[in-house]
Amino acid sequence: MSTKYVFVSGGVASSLGKGIIAASLAKLLQARGLRVTIQKFDPYLNIDPGTLNPYEHGECYVTEDGAETDLDLGHYERFLNIYTSKANNVTTGKIYRTVIDKEREGAYLGKTVQIIPHITDEIKRRMMLLGKSGQYDIIITEIGGTVGDIESLPFIEAERQLQWELPAEDCLSIHLTLIPYLGAAKELKTKPTQHSVRMLQQYGVHPDIIVCRTEHHIPADMKRKIALFCNVRPNAVIESYDAPTIYEVPLNMQKEGLDSIVLDHFGIQAPPPDLDNWKEFLKRIKNPKKEVHIALVGKYVELQDAYKSIQEAFIHAGAANECHVRVTSIHSEHISEANAEELFGDKDGILIAPGFGERGLEGKIVAAHYARTHNVPMFGICLGMQMAVIEFARNVLGMKGAASTEVNPNTPYPVIDLMEDQKSLTIKGGTMRLGAYACKLKKDSLAYRIYGQEIIHERHRHRYEFNNKFLSEMEAAGMKTTGRNPDTGLVEIVEIPEHPFYIGVQFHPELKSTVVRPQPIFVAFVRAAMDFKAAR
Numbered sequence: 001m002s003t004k005y006v007f008v009s010g011g012v013a014s015s016l017g018k019g020i021i022a023a024s025l026a027k028l029l030q031a032r033g034l035r036v037t038i039q040k041f042d043p044y045l046n047i048d049p050g051t052l053n054p055y056e057h058g059e060c061y062v063t064e065d066g067a068e069t070d071l072d073l074g075h076y077e078r079f080l081n082i083y084t085s086k087a088n089n090v091t092t093g094k095i096y097r098t099v100i101d102k103e104r105e106g107a108y109l110g111k112t113v114q115i116i117p118h119i120t121d122e123i124k125r126r127m128m129l130l131g132k133s134g135q136y137d138i139i140i141t142e143i144g145g146t147v148g149d150i151e152s153l154p155f156i157e158a159e160r161q162l163q164w165e166l167p168a169e170d171c172l173s174i175h176l177t178l179i180p181y182l183g184a185a186k187e188l189k190t191k192p193t194q195h196s197v198r199m200l201q202q203y204g205v206h207p208d209i210i211v212c213r214t215e216h217h218i219p220a221d222m223k224r225k226i227a228l229f230c231n232v233r234p235n236a237v238i239e240s241y242d243a244p245t246i247y248e249v250p251l252n253m254q255k256e257g258l259d260s261i262v263l264d265h266f267g268i269q270a271p272p273p274d275l276d277n278w279k280e281f282l283k284r285i286k287n288p289k290k291e292v293h294i295a296l297v298g299k300y301v302e303l304q305d306a307y308k309s310i311q312e313a314f315i316h317a318g319a320a321n322e323c324h325v326r327v328t329s330i331h332s333e334h335i336s337e338a339n340a341e342e343l344f345g346d347k348d349g350i351l352i353a354p355g356f357g358e359r360g361l362e363g364k365i366v367a368a369h370y371a372r373t374h375n376v377p378m379f380g381i382c383l384g385m386q387m388a389v390i391e392f393a394r395n396v397l398g399m400k401g402a403a404s405t406e407v408n409p410n411t412p413y414p415v416i417d418l419m420e421d422q423k424s425l426t427i428k429g430g431t432m433r434l435g436a437y438a439c440k441l442k443k444d445s446l447a448y449r450i451y452g453q454e455i456i457h458e459r460h461r462h463r464y465e466f467n468n469k470f471l472s473e474m475e476a477a478g479m480k481t482t483g484r485n486p487d488t489g490l491v492e493i494v495e496i497p498e499h500p501f502y503i504g505v506q507f508h509p510e511l512k513s514t515v516v517r518p519q520p521i522f523v524a525f526v527r528a529a530m531d532f533k534a535a536r
């Protein structure tokens with residue numbers, strides 16, 4: 001069977017959830033025995049989102065091979081339980097860089113270098129790359145942005161060209177739009193969808209399927225009307241009704257027949273999707289037996305997407321424990337010794353989030369202090385782990401002014417310091433310690449009990465590390481380093497064995513949590529929070 005290509009574009013508004021639709025379709029096809037992957041093409045000029053702050057772009061998702069990518073890749077991995085890679089996220093910046101580098105090499109042999117064909121050729125080359133590997137039956141390509149944006153145009157144009165280069169039956173176009181509801185008129189409106197599809201058609205792309213995001217069910221006659229105006233069959237107008245959880249979307253898409261229409265188009269026979277595990281997972285999230293209340297301490301509390309993978313990892317770990325994990329974000333800038341009891345007194349666990357820069361650091365240190373001294377289960381991730389180390393140095397070892405050199409290069413106690421190989425770097429983009437590295441666990445540790453194995457691989461995104469000059473002092477005082485990089489000795493995990501559950505990790509375990517494989521530390525943390533709550 002030749003590799004099939006599905007393109008997903010969006011119109012009317014951004015944030016309609018193209019990533020979730022793409023991931024849901026991929027899930028259904030995977031559950032029918034097909035080998036599927038998803039790639040995302042983002043129209044901005046940054047080479048990758050690594051240099052963008054969360055206000056611009058939400059969480060930066062890091063792949064196993066160390067690419068800093070769009071958070072939709074996190075959804076792909078969580079839904080499909082497969083790793084994505086550098087090749088799965090392409091930006092306009094990457095496309096232009098390749099073309100301009102080639103131009104400087106003289107590769108274009110005197111030709112004028114233009115958006116068409118040179119930029120679009122490079123887009124098409126990358127769109128086909130994963131398909132050429134022979135590893136997949138179906139490649140789903142999500143085109144970021146909204147149809148009509150100037151910056152998305154070359155991607156839509158590349159899709160148009162590919163529709164003619166590939167056999168017609170190997171290519172399919174899905175367009176996601178919004179059907180707004182006008183409260184005053186008590187009516188759903190199809191006109192924006194008509195306009196969006198018309199614009200796409202003007203660019204030469206004719207959608208085969210229209211997915212309509214809506215807050216109210218779309219009546220059958222309205223679907224027929226959309227089909228009529230948008231030049232598709234009525235059954236190819238798919239309703240995507242707001243779901244209480246994103247994990248329900250694959251089932252909703254199945255009910256609407258999305259996977260069947262796609263397979264019919266490609267002429268593929270496949271068994272019905274095996275979604276037993278998925279349904280079991282959904283049942284667990286919907287019928288929890290217990291609840292715990294976790295404080296998520298970070299500085300982007302108002303942003304839904306800043307800690308996306310952490311939020312999702314809690315859903316997976318909650319399901320594993322048949323427990324609803326209620327997460328309350330607490331702004332680290334608003335935490336002080338004076339209000340710690342009020343903020344944390346009713347919480348069953350404290351997670352201290354990753355981050356960069358000085359803002360909100362002292363609040364994270366207060367949170368670590370509260371958790372340590374009140375026996376509240378504590379889980380520190382990356383910067384969160386670093387702040388737990390600083391708290392311990394200051395308050396147990398009496399190292400007044402202990403800090404990370406990220407914010408205080410002149411601290412008398414640089415317990416967190418810049419990694420050696422970072423010291424000569426001047427360029428910021430893509431230069432952190434990124435991606436999966438091995439970590440060796442000490443046998444007699446909480447971490448080992450959690451993972452049940454000695455060597456683990458987790459993903460990273462940091463420049464600073466635990467300063468091993470302070471290792472023996474910290475250990476003697478009760479903070480143990482229980483996971484280290486086997487090659488460099490870099491401290492990956494700290495614990496306080498005297499505390500019921502106090503663990504800080506330099507890596508980002510949240511990035512590898514999926515529906516099928518909930519991340520073990522999250523699972524254990526939720527368990528510890530349940531125990532803590534029960535004992536209160």
Ligand code: GLN
Pocket residue numbers: 353354355356357381382383384406461462463464465
């Ligand atoms: N800013 C810290 C560092 O660079 C922590 C990074 C993080 O939390 N991802 O080491």
